Amino acid sequence: MYAYDEIDRTLVNERVSEFRDQVKRRLSGELTEDEFKILRLQNGVYLQLHAYMFRVAIPYGTLATNQLRALAHVARKYDRGYGHFTTRQNIQFNWIKLAELPDALADLAKVGIHAMQTSGNNMRNVTSDQWAGVAPGEIEDPRIWSELIRQHTTLHPEFSFLPRKFKIAITASDHDRAAIKIHDIGLRLIKNEKGETGFEVLVGGGLGRTPFIAKTIKHFVHGRDILSYIEAILRVYNQYGRRDNIYKARIKILVHELGIEKFSREVEDEWQQIRNSSLQIDDEVIEDIRSRFTYPAYEKLPHMPDELRQAAADPDFEAWRKNSVAPHKVQGYSIVTISLKPTGGPPGDATAEQMDALADLADKYSFGEIRVGHEQNLALPHVAKRDLPALWKALDKLGLATPNVNLITDIIACPGLDYCSLANARSIPIAQELTRRFANHELANLIGRLHINISGCINACGHHHVGHIGILGVEKNGEEVYQITIGGRADENAALGTLIGPGVKFDEVADVVEDIVEAYLALREQPEELFMDTVKRLGVEPFKERVYATR
Amino acid sequence: MTSPLEQKKIKIAGPSVVTANRTWDGIVVYRTAAKGWSADLSEAAIVRNSDEAKALLAESVADDVGAIGPYIAPVQVSADGKVQPGNLREQIRRTGVTIGQPAQV
Numbered sequence: 001m002y003a004y005d006e007i008d009r010t011l012v013n014e015r016v017s018e019f020r021d022q023v024k025r026r027l028s029g030e031l032t033e034d035e036f037k038i039l040r041l042q043n044g045v046y047l048q049l050h051a052y053m054f055r056v057a058i059p060y061g062t063l064a065t066n067q068l069r070a071l072a073h074v075a076r077k078y079d080r081g082y083g084h085f086t087t088r089q090n091i092q093f094n095w096i097k098l099a100e101l102p103d104a105l106a107d108l109a110k111v112g113i114h115a116m117q118t119s120g121n122n123m124r125n126v127t128s129d130q131w132a133g134v135a136p137g138e139i140e141d142p143r144i145w146s147e148l149i150r151q152h153t154t155l156h157p158e159f160s161f162l163p164r165k166f167k168i169a170i171t172a173s174d175h176d177r178a179a180i181k182i183h184d185i186g187l188r189l190i191k192n193e194k195g196e197t198g199f200e201v202l203v204g205g206g207l208g209r210t211p212f213i214a215k216t217i218k219h220f221v222h223g224r225d226i227l228s229y230i231e232a233i234l235r236v237y238n239q240y241g242r243r244d245n246i247y248k249a250r251i252k253i254l255v256h257e258l259g260i261e262k263f264s265r266e267v268e269d270e271w272q273q274i275r276n277s278s279l280q281i282d283d284e285v286i287e288d289i290r291s292r293f294t295y296p297a298y299e300k301l302p303h304m305p306d307e308l309r310q311a312a313a314d315p316d317f318e319a320w321r322k323n324s325v326a327p328h329k330v331q332g333y334s335i336v337t338i339s340l341k342p343t344g345g346p347p348g349d350a351t352a353e354q355m356d357a358l359a360d361l362a363d364k365y366s367f368g369e370i371r372v373g374h375e376q377n378l379a380l381p382h383v384a385k386r387d388l389p390a391l392w393k394a395l396d397k398l399g400l401a402t403p404n405v406n407l408i409t410d411i412i413a414c415p416g417l418d419y420c421s422l423a424n425a426r427s428i429p430i431a432q433e434l435t436r437r438f439a440n441h442e443l444a445n446l447i448g449r450l451h452i453n454i455s456g457c458i459n460a461c462g463h464h465h466v467g468h469i470g471i472l473g474v475e476k477n478g479e480e481v482y483q484i485t486i487g488g489r490a491d492e493n494a495a496l497g498t499l500i501g502p503g504v505k506f507d508e509v510a511d512v513v514e515d516i517v518e519a520y521l522a523l524r525e526q527p528e529e530l531f532m533d534t535v536k537r538l539g540v541e542p543f544k545e546r547v548y549a550t551r
Numbered sequence: 552m553t554s555p556l557e558q559k560k561i562k563i564a565g566p567s568v569v570t571a572n573r574t575w576d577g578i579v580v581y582r583t584a585a586k587g588w589s590a591d592l593s594e595a596a597i598v599r600n601s602d603e604a605k606a607l608l609a610e611s612v613a614d615d616v617g618a619i620g621p622y623i624a625p626v627q628v629s630a631d632g633k634v635q636p637g638n639l640r641e642q643i644r645r646t647g648v649t650i651g652q653p654a655q656v
Binding site: 029050080081099 | 572574575576577578579615616619620638639640643644647648649650652653
């Protein structure tokens with residue numbers, strides 16, 4: 001966990017007071033909606049179909065149990081008893097009243113949580129690997145650098161009125177769980193030949209109506225220079241970004257139009273002017289941030305405790321363990337992913353009761369820490385293996401032990417037309433139907449790793465472009481129609497999916513996915529060949545033929 | 552189901568209402584003939600041509616404190632005068648999400 005200091009606390013509290021005054025002036029009519037809109041957006045407040053939506057940041061996906069309880073409290077007191085975890089380590093509340101928002105923010109501020117820069121054309125919540133600090137083989141904890149960037153960019157005037165929103169993600173592992181290649185800036189923490197910490201810097205990734213995979217702009221930027229290098233990128237973006245056209249305003253368009261070589265030359269010129277300035281980071285600054293992260297006092301525990309050996313006889317436990325439990329860097333411990341994808345449930349939603357109960361379990365079994373991943377699941381990062389059977393039983397009672405992590409029903413979905421004012425089609429009911437269709441755990445395991453991502457409009461909040469199977473809802477002649485892509489992925493080998501043919505109707509989507517899966521099972525050469533391997537080997541044609549042969 | 556953000560021209564093809572979200576709590580409301588807002592669609596002022604729609608929208612926009620984001624939405628009016636939303640988006644706005652909410656499931 002990271003311990004905020006007095007500066008952070010003052011900043012957050014002052015922001016609450018400022019927003020309270022802004023809301024008061026809005027409700028009295030002193031501020032018009034046009035004047036107020038930019039202010040509410042800077043505090044994470046959107047207007048959706050039914051109500052205001054309130055988006056709260058969970059920096060680099062790390063939550064303490066008192067913070068999770070505070071989120072449960074907001075869900076219960078100010079909303080309808082649940083929250084929705086997003087693809088960028090935020091939580092959204094869908095039914096908040098504007099008049100009560102300052103009180104909700106004040107309650108969150110007591111535990112160091114805020115909604116600053118969770119919307120608007122500024123630097124958004126810096127995201128990272130939800131296994132940061134505990135993943136085996138990780139170079140170092142990427143949250144230290146995430147926190148450095150968070151501190152530098154929060155309320156930074158130069159980054160508060162960008163041409164468009166701007167998102168940074170950081171990973172420090174070979175396997176990218178932070179989806180850095182679909183971010184405006186992606187940072188991969190690496191060591192140079194001298195053993196010094198630095199970053200491979202990628203730029204220009206993003207989804208939406210014009211998707212791009214990020215390109216490497218610099219193979220190594222020393223850690224001490226990372227703020228100046230990011231600032232150089234943002235200065236070039238601020239200068240040349242397309243403020244005249246919202247659809248062309250993201251940095252990905254600028255990188256594409258200039259070309260990565262020209263763009264990188266512009267950044268290099270800018271960087272040379274500022275790299276030896278006060279933006280150069282002293283080691284003490286990093287060490288100070290590092291010292292504010294606390295790590296558990298792990299015990300010396302056996303690799304295979306008796307409790308785990310005995311529980312292995314229970315097939316239900318084993319089914320959960322195989323998909324939800326991952327190796328930890330410390331012997332005797334595990335990382336446990338908590339699926340928020342129950343059969344028939346909206347992906348990413350958790351009730352206030354579940355949040356409170358999970359906080360209790362985290363106190364008991366995970367040193368009081370919870371993580372939030374971009375796949376809309378949660379994780380307990382420090383669970384002793386001996387405690388896994390007891391934890392599983394407790395999670396099962398809460399409806400949080402669905403054994404489907406990384407399987408076909410572990411679906412990413414945006415809120416879609418059920419909530420979102422931008423959506424053209426519903427996402428959640430499609431996800432619900434698919435979780436019912438593939439509810440048989442043996443079938444899901446037989447299929448193996450397969451990610452389905454669903455968006456209800458071209459803005460792609462459900463990351464459909466990078467789903468192994470991507471589903472995009474559009475509107476055609478007043479009806480919901482869904483376009484299907486296959487072959488996308490968001491990891492270190494990120495790729496955009498390929499459209500397989502004409503859109504299909506709402507009622508046909510689950511059948512189409514079933515056809516694709518059946519084709520895969522028939523085409524794969526061996527059970528170990530994953531869906532993406534088959535797509536890579538054969539291309540999309542066999543799947544296309546299967547889907548459209550009878551349609 | 553066109554988003555109001557893309558609603559550039561005022562051109563209506565049938566009976567329509569002006570809808571928005573109430574400022575203080577965000578709930579869905581409809582402009583009434585009494586120049587107020589109601590959460591009940593049956594109380595909405597119905598317009599049937601572009602000039603009427605333009606006028607109703609203009610007075611709605613002017614009431615910036617009462618409700619935000621007003622736009623024209625199609626409705627269906629049955630022979631007995633019952634008013635129904637004219638598309639899925641407006642149906643969802645009126646009756647709520649088409650899925651069970653987690654706290655209720």
